[in-house]
Amino acid sequence: MTICVVGHSNPDTDSVTSAIALAELMKAQGADVKACMQIDAAGLNPESKMVLDRFGLATPEELRDAAGKKIALVDFSDIAQAPANITSAEVVTVVDHHKIGDITTNNPILFRSEPVGCTGTVLNKMFKDAGIKIPKNIAGGMLAAILSDTVNFKSPTCTPDDKAAVADLKIVAGIKDTEELFMAMLKAKSSVAGVPAKDLLFRDYKDFDMKGKKVGVGQLELAALDQVADIRDDLLKEMKKVKADGRHSVLLMLTDVVKEGTDLVVISDDPALIETAFNAKLSGTSMWIDGMMSRKKQTVPNLQKAFGC
């Protein structure tokens, strides 16, 4: 029976390229195996799509139901993130870099998990250990996954092993400029072209209760602020509509991932209160806040303090 290698649901680039890479490694070791993913090809996220295109990698087959199948897992080991009926499948291999999940097996299996930034980093070691050369295009995909998972080495999850793996894979893939690759991935991921302003505002949006006042906070992660230059007025219009629907304030974080800061757009009954919250001054309807990247860890706590929560 063909082994299906599959990453977690709602797959990221690591889950997609690691399925391809592990399938290649197992195939080179004589297994009957194919790369799969838990999504139809049309629904693949724009970053992963761009990575597959750039390196000429075939899109993995869709896998929804694991019942009765032989399965190898990459980038997860939780039942909740697995295809349907994983408990009636035979899991034969796990390669991961997360906490160990709740998948169990009846037989001993190859289980390799390391506390590194990306499954691609673990797979690079596995190819080395096996003495098997990584095909050039697959090395490109693995390198892209490491840049994605470690946010170009800036994430606290990044380890020296991830940097070492990128150094290896650069040579195999013939990639000189990883910055250029990371920026191209970021642009694909943060693409706003052709997306209605309303959808952008709600792409990553949450309402909060601030001492009885409803405050909405959306966030768009961008490679550069000029990506939204032409649609600022449309975004403001949508924010005003959303505010008119019973909210004290609506904020939109336009986060520049490269400059590591946020242009915070504010529509509020009390703009001065929002200025106080972030110790900054609005110029028109927005203010630049250096270092602001996280809604959960930075924006919301500051608002809560200002609102007296």
Ligand code: MG
């Ligand atoms: Mg992942």
Ligand code: MG
């Ligand atoms: Mg990962």
Ligand code: MG
């Ligand atoms: Mg990830």
